[in-house]
Amino acid sequence: MAKQKPSRLDQLLYLLMYPLNWLEERTSAPGLSGIVGGVKYFLFRKVPGDISWGTTLGSAALTAFIVQAVTGVILAMYYKPDPNSAYESIRHITDDLWAGWLVRGMHRWGASVFIILLFLHMGRVFLYGAYKYPRELNWIIGVLILVLGMLEGFFGYLLPWDQTAYWATVVGVNLQATGPFVGPFLGDVLRGGHEIGPDTLARFYSLHMLVLPGALAGLILLHLWLVVRIGVTSPPWSPYEAGRPQPGPPPAERKGLVTPAPRNGRGAPVPRSVRKR
Amino acid sequence: MNRRQEERRAQYARYKRDVKTRGKPFFPYAMFHDTVMSLLVVCVIVALAVIWKYTASEGTTDADSGWLGKLYDEKADPGTTNFVPRPDWYFYFLFYLLRIFKWPDSVILGTVGIPTIAVLLLLALPFIDISPERRPLRRPVAMTAAVLTIITMGVLTYKGATAKEPLAAENLVLVPKWAQKQGFANNPTAVDGAKIFAQVGCMNCHTYEGAGSSNLGAPDLTTIGKTSNRGVAGFADYVSDPSKFGNNVMPHFQDLGADNLRKLGTFLQSSGTCSPKTDTCPPAGGP
Numbered sequence: 001m002a003k004q005k006p007s008r009l010d011q012l013l014y015l016l017m018y019p020l021n022w023l024e025e026r027t028s029a030p031g032l033s034g035i036v037g038g039v040k041y042f043l044f045r046k047v048p049g050d051i052s053w054g055t056t057l058g059s060a061a062l063t064a065f066i067v068q069a070v071t072g073v074i075l076a077m078y079y080k081p082d083p084n085s086a087y088e089s090i091r092h093i094t095d096d097l098w099a100g101w102l103v104r105g106m107h108r109w110g111a112s113v114f115i116i117l118l119f120l121h122m123g124r125v126f127l128y129g130a131y132k133y134p135r136e137l138n139w140i141i142g143v144l145i146l147v148l149g150m151l152e153g154f155f156g157y158l159l160p161w162d163q164t165a166y167w168a169t170v171v172g173v174n175l176q177a178t179g180p181f182v183g184p185f186l187g188d189v190l191r192g193g194h195e196i197g198p199d200t201l202a203r204f205y206s207l208h209m210l211v212l213p214g215a216l217a218g219l220i221l222l223h224l225w226l227v228v229r230i231g232v233t234s235p236p237w238s239p240y241e242a243g244r245p246q247p248g249p250p251p252a253e254r255k256g257l258v259t260p261a262p263r264n265g266r267g268a269p270v271p272r273s274v275r276k277r
Numbered sequence: 278m279n280r281r282q283e284e285r286r287a288q289y290a291r292y293k294r295d296v297k298t299r300g301k302p303f304f305p306y307a308m309f310h311d312t313v314m315s316l317l318v319v320c321v322i323v324a325l326a327v328i329w330k331y332t333a334s335e336g337t338t339d340a341d342s343g344w345l346g347k348l349y350d351e352k353a354d355p356g357t358t359n360f361v362p363r364p365d366w367y368f369y370f371l372f373y374l375l376r377i378f379k380w381p382d383s384v385i386l387g388t389v390g391i392p393t394i395a396v397l398l399l400l401a402l403p404f405i406d407i408s409p410e411r412r413p414l415r416r417p418v419a420m421t422a423a424v425l426t427i428i429t430m431g432v433l434t435y436k437g438a439t440a441k442e443p444l445a446a447e448n449l450v451l452v453p454k455w456a457q458k459q460g461f462a463n464n465p466t467a468v469d470g471a472k473i474f475a476q477v478g479c480m481n482c483h484t485y486e487g488a489g490s491s492n493l494g495a496p497d498l499t500t501i502g503k504t505s506n507r508g509v510a511g512f513a514d515y516v517s518d519p520s521k522f523g524n525n526v527m528p529h530f531q532d533l534g535a536d537n538l539r540k541l542g543t544f545l546q547s548s549g550t551c552s553p554k555t556d557t558c559p560p561a562g563g564p
Contacts, residue, residue, distance in 0.1 A: 049301045056313075090349075094348065101326070102327070104326075105326025106323060123423075126419075130411075132408075160350070168364045178384055194529075242292045242296050
């Protein structure tokens with residue numbers, strides 16, 4: 001076969017794909033795909049055919065987390081973590097800055113939405129029995145995300161430095177201080193002394209915008225990685241549930257030689273009205 | 278290797294095979310649902326922010342509240358103690374637990390005990406519920422436990438949200454009644470102390486003659502002069518900085534000033550030690 005000059009289209013495609021190929025070559029190892037391969041796998045991996053809206057709650061919670069991160073970064077550009085100016089800086093953000101009220105409002109209400117979605121997501125996982133083998137570890141990571149998410153709420157609550165914030169935190173820290181052995185010590189560490197003051201505010205700010213979001217982001221990535229690796233569960237009541245033993249399909253079907261007739265759990269054919277998916 | 282392990286491994290292998298043969302690609306099918314849901318979440322958050330802003334008016338009083346509450350509160354003032362602490366709504370259930378478990382004996386149960394046990398139970402769930410069954414109707418124990426948990430959290434959250442704290446003005450009306458009942462009506466210092474007690478927020482946590490609320494399950498102070506008997510100066514010292522006495526739950530009140538603290542101490546020492554019949558109190562001082 002004579003060597004042909006590549007067509008214009010091929011040349012153009014090569015040029016377009018060059019950056020992706022460059023990236024893939026420099027992030028892959030023998031037997032392991034790189035970033036581009038990873039993204040391709042993420043996008044085109046197979047998921048059970050019967051999943052639907054129930055399985056969107058996790059990504060909904062992730063969206064709420066991203067909203068919190070973006071609005072939080074903007075707020076951090078104007079907020080001053082000091083008792084003398086914290087309250088005034090919040091008022092400045094709300095009253096003077098363009099759309100400042102929107103960013104603050106989204107951050108404030110996004111926190112509640114995030115917590116609600118975490119609970120709904122957890123409820124869905126429980127209902128589907130999706131915490132069972134082999135997904136135990138991901139359930140544990142999820143519980144840690146919930147606990148850290150609620151701590152985010154606790155530490156963020158003081159930052160506006162208003163009466164509600166201040167007195168709720170006085171009580172909140174005192175409550176932790178009732179704990180056995182380490183309680184009083186923990187109380188003093190959180191406050192940065194015996195009283196709630198400038199050190200407390202700086203400490204809460206640092207925990208709220210550096211430590212906890214960092215930990216949360218890490219746990220969320222791990223959570224997602226496991227979801228992609230292990231796979232999401234079918235609704236347990238679905239006639240197509242992936243993994244359920246289907247009594248009596250002929251061996252030819254099992255090998256994928258013929259298209260399997262849809263069956264429900266007891267082996268009876270599924271009515272046509274349910275088949276459409 | 279036992280049979281259960283073998284079974285669940287086989288089930289997971291079946292799952293992987295089923296997904297491979299009968300599944301659909303994440304993009305665009307599942308991703309479509311995820312994208313719609315995410316857009317909905319962002320819209321809800323923006324809508325909440327807009328409703329919050331446009332139904333509330335500028336200002337810090339309760340009258341300025343919109344559908345979603347006030348835009349601002351007063352600036353934090355560590356000097357005023359007449360303020361009812363309120364956490365964010367998702368801590369209401371904890372907030373209410375503290376009314377159930379009384380200080381000091383069982384407060385640890387409410388603050389640390391129950392939350393810790395709850396988190397540990399959640400973490401341990403996949404190791405407690407080890408059957409491979411996933412269909413809800415065939416998991417009666419798990420489903421009952423879940424429904425009971427949801428109801429408990431719902432009731433505690435509702436109770437925490439609707440719990441009312443007494444207002445300073447409502448407590449102040451009670452002072453003459455206390456003075457008469459306790460028998461310190463002839464002691465103006467004690468009466469002044471009672472007024473301070475009614476107004477600075479003591480009654481957000483303590484009860485007295487059946488009034489006030491055990492917000493954090495703090496003890497009833499009706500007969501504190503008899504049961505604790507620290508003397509006027511002793512009580513003043515205690516209230517000024519309870520942590521010096523090993524009490525890390527109660528806030529500090531040294532901002533009230535020495536004079537007010539002395540009045541408060543007189544009131545506390547008079548509680549339960551005066552004679553209502555003769556309206557006389559034992560001489561001030563301590564043990």
